[in-house]
Amino acid sequence: MALLGMLLGLLMASCFTFCLSHQNPEFALTSPEKSSTKEAERKETTAEEELDSEVLEVFHPTHEWQALRPGQAVPVGSHVRLNLQTGAREVKLQEEDKFQSNLKALKKGKRLDINANTYTSQDLKSALAKFKEGTEVESSKEDKARQAKIKQLFRPIEELKKDFEELNVVIETDMQIMVRLINKFNSSSSSLEEKIAALFDLEYYVHQMDNAQDLLSFGGLQVVINGLNSTEPLVKEYAAFVLGAAFSSNPKVQVEAIEGGALQKLLVILATEQPLTAKKKVLFALCSLLRHFPYAQQQFLKLGGLQVLRTLVQAKGTEVLAVRVVTLLYDLVTEKMFAEEEAELTQETSPEKLQQYRQVHLLPGLREQGWCEITAHLLALPEHDAREKVLQTLGALLATCRDRYHQDPQLSRTLVSLQAEYQALATLELQDGEDEGYFRELLGSINSLLKELR
Secondary structure, three states, rough: OOOHHHHHHHHHHHHHHHHHHHHHHHOOOOOHHHHHHHHHHHHHHHHHHHHHOOOOOOOOOHHHHEEEOOOEOOOOEEEEEEEOOOOOOOEEOOOOOOHHHHHHHHHHOOOOOOOOOOOHHHHHHHHHHHHHHOOOOOOHHHHHHHHHHHHHHOHHHHHHHHHHHHHHHOOHHHHHHHHHHHHHHHHOOOOHHHHHHHHHHHHHOOOOHHHHHHHHOHHHHHHHHHHHHOHHHHHHHHHHHHHHHHHOOOHHHHHHHOOOOHHHHHHHHHOOOHHHHHHHHHHHHHHHOOOOOHHHHHHHHHHHHHHHHHHHOOOOOOHHHHHHHHHHHHHHHHHHHHHHHHHHHOOOOHHHHHHHHHHHHHHHHHHHHHHHHHHHHHHHOHHHHHHHHHHHHHHHHHHHHHHHHOOOOHHHHHHHHHHHHHHHHHHHHHHOOOOHHHHHHHHHHHHHHHHHOO
């Protein structure tokens, strides 16, 4: 039994050994590929360790994957991978190495791999030769049409030079322009339209003080003053327009105008039948001539100017002129008052300007000519601006016209009516947050007048 057991054990051991030596790979515990890969890596590692101290062979990669043999060195920047199927290492060039190769080839004098469609050096030399010979490249029909259209938009340089030369010839100073305009206006061959256009342009220049004084140097001012005698209302209108601009704040021109008879001519136009537009311009010229010129104011009173203005204001349809006349009278009255106050403050007993103003007896003339009543009746005008100017003038004339105001019951009734109207408007201003409104100022002027008249 013991011998039989030993034989059975030897038989089982033999069978087990045979099975292990002939086992099926599908049921093996390890993959033969993986085992071979590990074995190859182990052998390569061993080989590399053995070759560390030796000179390695340099491998020159290409743009295709190639197997790397043991003992070969790889250039810096190469792309290396491990092929898991074969277990070998493979290497190839990076994509940007093509550009590096081109640079190296350029340094070595080799021709670069460029696009075959670009120009060669011979092509460029040929094109340069044609350019020097003046040969033009043929354009398509569309290009020719476009070039022709562009040429139509621009003028040749020769024509532009001629135009510039002509412009240089006609450049004029203000003085030359005014001389030309006066000659155009004074020419008998000029049409009415040309004369009006000349006066219209001249008015623009004489706004400047120096230009207005230059108008005197060649007699232009007298020519315009004589234009007030024209039988054409438009010529009178625009001549007065020019004079009003030239007189404004220009004493030298004002003096010349008085000596040239401008004041008489202006008053004649206002006293005769003329279009309303012409009288507006003439009144503008008269106001410019009288303001800040006491000698002209004296002559105005001597020539009956207050009577002319009274007739003008009392005519029908002249409300606009009436407001301007009242404004002029207010300016003349206050101007004289300020001159006297200034003389008192400066302690000057007989300055020349003050002596001239003292010879202007304006307030007595206004009282005699009935301007106290005329001004009071103008309060019936519906415009607030017109009422404001009338109220100012009434206040300026209060010392002279107090008794006349008391004798006019209509004035008191008008003031009371306006007081109620402007009281309501001032209340609305306060509700809107306006502490110092326009209507409150008018209401204050009315209250002051009513207080003086009670």
